[in-house]
Amino acid sequence: xxxxTQSPSSLSASVGDRVTITCRASQSISSYLNWYQQKPxxxxxxxxxxxxxxxxxVPSGFSGSGSGTDFILTISSLxxxxxxxxxxxxxxxxxxxxxxxxxxxxx
Amino acid sequence: xxxxxxxxxxxxxxxxxxxLSCAASGFTFSSYAMNWVRQAPGKGLEWVSAISGSGxxxxxxxxxxxxxxISRDNSKNTLYLQMNSLRAEDTAVYYCAxxxxxxxxxxxxxxxxxxxLVTVSS
Numbered sequence: 001x002x003x004x005t006q007s008p009s010s011l012s013a014s015v016g017d018r019v020t021i022t023c024r025a026s027q028s029i030s031s032y033l034n035w036y037q038q039k040p041x042x043x044x045x046x047x048x049x050x051x052x053x054x055x056x057x058v059p060s061g062f063s064g065s066g067s068g069t070d071f072i073l074t075i076s077s078l079x080x081x082x083x084x085x086x087x088x089x090x091x092x093x094x095x096x097x098x099x100x101x102x103x104x105x106x107x
Numbered sequence: 108x109x110x111x112x113x114x115x116x117x118x119x120x121x122x123x124x125x126x127l128s129c130a131a132s133g134f135t136f137s138s139y140a141m142n143w144v145r146q147a148p149g150k151g152l153e154w155v156s157a158i159s160g161s162g163x164x165x166x167x168x169x170x171x172x173x174x175x176x177i178s179r180d181n182s183k184n185t186l187y188l189q190m191n192s193l194r195a196e197d198t199a200v201y202y203c204a205x206x207x208x209x210x211x212x213x214x215x216x217x218x219x220x221x222x223x224l225v226t227v228s229s
Binding site for chain 2: 001032034036038042043044045046049050055087089091092093094095096097098099100101
């Protein structure tokens with residue numbers, strides 16, 4: 001199974017800050033890496049697919065990069081509504097696996 | 108508008124069975140793979156199972172293999188998850204999620220339902 005490791009597990013940042021979240025796969029997954037945002041009591045929402053493609057309707061302040069084993073989710077200017085938990089997920093092979101999540105809080 | 112609506116979650120005793128349903132609308136159901144993803148209380152996301160658009164391919168996490176069965180009825184635009192031999196560790200919110208493609212691999216989950224809660228406890 002491919003293990004997905006996210007870091008940090010949580011962070012606190014101010015409105016307007018640039019935030020980066022890292023996801024590392026235990027083996028190469030090419031660009032089959034997706035990012036989701038989840039707010040309390042809600043289902044996850046797709047932000048980025050294929051490592052760097054922005055899902056329709058997602059603000060342009062979100063971006064993704066990377067390939068192979070190392071990936072980054074960037075929020076260019078943190079907004080209050082970005083407070084949430086973020087998960088990466090590989091779709092390269094079964095079983096599909098998620099990272100442990102990164103909780104983003106606003107200072 | 109794409110919509111997914113899960114139902115069937117309940118309180119069940121260990122060793123019991125439950126069937127979840129997910130009613131889909133707003134897209135050509137048979138053209139897309141579908142998945143079940145669960146989330147235990149306060150925990151992260153765990154992929155449970157996937158089924159191809161035709162229903163000919165089914166895939167499971169090791170944690171549920173042999174106990175859970177995924178199926179779909181494309182004439183009714185409905186996805187199912189039959190859960191047998193339930194354990195306390197199966198307690199979670201179960202989400203159905205649509206894949207972007209006909210198969211679950213190389214595809215993201217571009218639409219999710221609101222989830223249904225399964226509680227396994229005596």
